[in-house]
Amino acid sequence: MLTERQKRILWAVIDDYIVSAEPVGSRTVSKKEGVGFSAATVRNEMADLEEMGYLEQPHTSAGRIPSQKGYRFYVDHLLTPQKWTPKDIMAIHQMFSQKIDHVEQAIQHTSNILSQLTNYMTICLGPRVFIDKLKHLQVVPLSDRSAVSIAVTDRGHVQQQRITIPENVSFSxxxxxxxxxxxxxxxxxxSKLKTFVARELTSELKRHIDHYENTLELLDQILHIQSEERIYTSGTTKMLEQPEFQDVEKMKMLLDFLEEDDRIIQLLEPSTNGIQVRIGDEIHIEEVNHCSIITASYMIDGEPVGTIGVLGPTRMNYRKVISLIDILSQIFSKQLNSMYEGK
Structure with a gap:
């Protein structure tokens, strides 16, 4: 367990390093407002923090930089919420004031705003299940008790799934x-198929479909249509402005990763657990283990349907990004629900 003095010094080191991207020395920390300890005291505590794994020393003669463990402690225990003035909040809301009629445009606009405000790269997972509409259904029998259900969307996405035919349900x-x-x-x-059937078609189905109760299980299988996800990015070139990405190999690994949609979707899977902060190895993806990602889900009717994420170096301005992603995910959820209700 860290002492209050060690916490204050760790906070000062990380706070300075986030801005400077340079190893931080004990003299710099001792002069920082709110620290109040001599350079000698700070030097000894920094040595202890290094021994405990919260700081690292990249070169013998250099100061210290935060380790992944240090950043994790900083995010979990030392961060205070960013305070936004009413003027700041109004300015953010005004960025969303332009009229947007399409969901895709709204997501890309939100991604652009977040990248602009944070100066990092943003990756958003779009709610394709909301965007896509049904064009055509078909059921092809394979045997007496099995068939293939085929669904085609208005965007040309085709999904096939094996379904089981209940007893007493004929192919006619x-x-x-x-x-x-x-x-x-x-x-x-x-996203509205099952709700629409329940509200609008139940009585009609009962009139026209023999053994209606037996077909409910089949109906549920047919309407279990998953949609292809869509990924929106903004600010990729902003990563080049970060000192950490002057290393060509690191940048190449990041760009290669951004070509793999399946892995990005896995990284951005919507969650009900609020804002998620993953640092370095916690991401479990080798190509971005020198990065941090902060994500929040946006909602439709209280259900998480997509994700807003900010990707940057582990030397990220966590306080600013967490506060911004919290505000923007709430604004965007309201905007999306308004568009959803109008469909």
Whole structure:
């Protein structure tokens, strides 16, 4: 457990290093407002912090820099919320004041704003399940008890899945069910399919479909359509402005990683756990283990449907980024819900 003096010194080292990107010496820390200890005292405490793994010394004659463990302690225990003035909040809201009619445009706009305000790279996971609409359904029998359900969206995405046919449901019944669904569900967003059926089609299905109760399980399988995710990025070139990415090999690894959508989607999976801060090795991706990523999910009807993320060096301005991503994810959720209700 760190003493209060060690906490104050660790905070001072990290706070200075975030700004300077240069190893921090004991004299610099001792002169920092709010520290109040002599250079000799600071030097001894910094040596102890290094021994405990919170600081590192890149060169024998240099000062110290934070370790991953140091950054984690800083984020978990030493950060104080950024205070925004009403003028700051108004300025952020004004960035969202332009009229936007399309979800894709809204996500890219949010990504651009966040990159502009943080000076880091932003990666957003778009709610394609919300954007995509159903175009056509088809069910192809494989045997008496199995079939393949095929769903085509208005954007040309095709999804096939194996489904089980319940007992007492004939294929002629399935054909009538699919025809009715195609007639009534064309143009409905994928996220609304089940809700639309429950609210609008239940009585109609009962009238036209034999053994309706037996088809409920089948209907649930047919409408279980997952949509292809879409990734939005902004500020990739801003990474080149960071001293850590003057290393060509590091930048190449990052750019290679950004070409792999599946891994990015895994990194940005929506969560109900609020703001997530992953530092270095905590990301579990070798190409970005020298980075930190801060993410927050945005919501539709209280459900997380996509993610806003900021990627930067471990020497990230955590206080500023966490506060900004919190504000922007809330603003964007409200904007998206407003657009969603209008569809």
């Amino acid at each position: 019944t399935i054909e009538r069910l699919v025809n009715l669904l195609n007639d009534r569900l064309k143009g409905v967003p994928l």
